[in-house]
Amino acid sequence: TYHFFHANLFHLIANLFCLWQIIKTGRASWRRLGIAFLIASVVPLIYNQQIVGFSNILYALTGLSFFSFSKPTKWTFLIVSAAMIPFPHIAGVPHFISLAFGIVLAFAKNKIDQIRSDIRSATYR
Numbered sequence: 206t207y208h209f210f211h212a213n214l215f216h217l218i219a220n221l222f223c224l225w226q227i228i229k230t231g232r233a234s235w236r237r238l239g240i241a242f243l244i245a246s247v248v249p250l251i252y253n254q255q256i257v258g259f260s261n262i263l264y265a266l267t268g269l270s271f272f273s274f275s276k277p278t279k280w281t282f283l284i285v286s287a288a289m290i291p292f293p294h295i296a297g298v299p300h301f302i303s304l305a306f307g308i309v310l311a312f313a314k315n316k317i318d319q320i321r322s323d324i325r326s327a328t329y330r
Contacts, residue, residue: 220259227263232270241265244306248299256296261303268307272315 227233245261264286271279286304289297 216258220263223263224259227266227270232273233266237266237269238262240310241269241303241307244268244310245303248302248306252299252302256299261296261299264300264303265307268304268309269311271304271308271311 224233241262242265244265248261249256267282271282274282282304286297286301289295290301291297
């Protein structure tokens with residue numbers, strides 16, 4: 206339930222703004238939100254650090270959408286996320302883990318979709 210608690214009003218507003226941006230760009234389906242929620246729920250079990258807020262879900266959701274971003278956006282997000290790692294008060298490592306899980310799942314989904322497409326095209330020749 207930690208996803209629904211926030212450290213302060215600014216934290217809540219920043220998370221809501223980011224969620225709004227993701228929804229506005231069409232990258233937040235209910236399925237992706239559910240997967241991101243599961244990813245963000247597992248991260249505290251992997252990296253034992255106290256976490257509050259919705260941002261781990263947002264990072265996982267960004268990871269799930271990672272391959273739809275432009276190359277400069279991908280690099281900027283990776284660099285900023287990596288730069289947060291040394292700061293425990295902003296949970297840099299859990300954010301980065303959530304992002305990485307999302308990217309790995311998105312990569313796997315893309316590969317599976319590509320294999321399915323190849324099978325379909327080979328079947329109907």
